[in-house]
Amino acid sequence: MGMAGKLEAVRTYRGRLAAASWVGFDLDDTLHEFRSASSTASKTVFVTISGRHGIPTTQLQDQYTVILRELTSHAFSDGRTSHDYRRERFVALLEAFSVPVESEFIQDLLALYESSLKASLRLKTGAANLLQKLISLGKKIVVVTEGPQDAQEWTIANLSIAPYIDYLVTTNKFGATKTTGLFSLVLKHLNIDSNEIVFIGDNLKRDIEPATEEGILCIYLAENEGSWTGDGPFWVKELAEIETLLETRGRVER
Structure with a gap:
């Protein structure tokens, strides 16, 4: 043209x-x-998991990328809340590395993610x-x-x-x-x-x-x-x- x-x-x-x-x-x-803010929030979660369970953050990040691709294909059209989706992802991440899923730890990760996301917006x-x-x-x-x-x-x-x-x-x-x-x-x-x-x-x-x-x-x-x-x-x-x-x-x- x-x-x-x-x-x-x-x-x-x-x-x-x-x-x-x-x-x-x-x-x-x-x-x-959004990408920048969510990436920052996710990294705070990876660092926390790594510090507690000794899993390299690079491995956590790679696995989380796979989980996101698999669990967000429906584009959030099934009516659940953001905490439901995030909890599902964090549980899947821990299970991928055979880490016991503790409810209190998951709640801590959810709170950490949200506070970091808010600060990064x-x-x-x-x-x-x-x-x-x-x-x-x-x-x-x-x-x-x-x-x-x-x-x-x-x-x-x-x-x-x-x-x-x-x-x-x-x-x-x-x-x-x-x-x-x-x-x-x-x-x-x-x-x-x-x-x-x-x-x-x-x-x-x-x-x-x-x-x-x-x-x-x-x-x-x-x-x-x-x-x-x-x-x-x-x-x-x-x-x-x-x-x-x-x-x-x-x-x-x-």
Whole structure:
């Protein structure tokens, strides 16, 4: 796509953003640095287990990666709480190394993980400004995320962005994943057409592609990709770039 085509695409996205009544966001690694925070929290757990049972942290981390892959394939759509999921993973981790599972130790690991996660939470650069800008333009904001309802409510509260969010959609609450119809359910629940919302996410397979299949215009947060060529979904490398697409309008009271 040439420069003229890219400029036309920018005009299209600017127009759709201006017209949209809703803007949707993925949560983890779109609005906040989830991978970094969860990695830090997990490492505190590994260090604690290692100190008590002498298992190298590298082995614990490798096994935990396998456990995550096996136990999160349903994308948290079966209705359990975050503590249920974490307890299941920690028990599986200990059992993988033939370590006796002690209820009190598991509770200690759960508390340690949550306290470390809370201390590590960080908004993405530009997230707060973008949310404030959207609010000033009268947009409604929906977060569509794969995760336990309680954990995502906790995350939004601890990131101090709850006042900006009009509705939180989780796979846990709706009983569907992003790749098995969640975006369709979102449109029905909000009682809107696909052209009334623009969605922003960081994962092509689980955010951009399924939302696009429902006719939703998407913006791909591609922090680690090259520059946008003009093909496929509109790419930005940081959330601040989306502000440049927003037309200046008068402030609208909510």
